[in-house]
Amino acid sequence: MNEDDQHNDDEVISEELQDEIRRRAEGGQSVLAETMIQLVKSGHADFLFLRDDSCKKWWDNTVSNARESIVKRNNQIKIYLLKKSAWDKLSKEERKLLCLQAPSINKWMLKYIPQQEESDSTQP
Secondary structure, three states: OOHHHHHHHHHOOOHHHHHHHHHHOOOOHHHHHHHHHHHHHHOOHHHHHHHOHHHHHHHHHHHHHHHHHHHHHHHHHHHHHHHHHHHHHOOHHHHHHOOOOOOOOOHHHHHOOOOOHHHHOOOO
């Protein structure tokens, strides 16, 4: 895929990607990011990209950074769930013998993980 075609892949912009772009936008960039999301969703971003290379570069970087952040977040969640699954399979005695601590969860993960964590994590 060449650089000129990169923005065409973003015409279908997922809700997850939109949310991540919005979350990462700071100050005045939040208005720009929201505008670009709406332009991409409506299929009108191509016109802007044809006229302004700096806008295209900014948007490509914004989308790329948001995608990287989503991948990193999903990997952290996957690792937590794997550790939690292993932890849940061990008995209380096995955990003590192996000197293991329950896997820790970051508060932001709660938004992405189905709720059943609280009571299960201390059960043998």
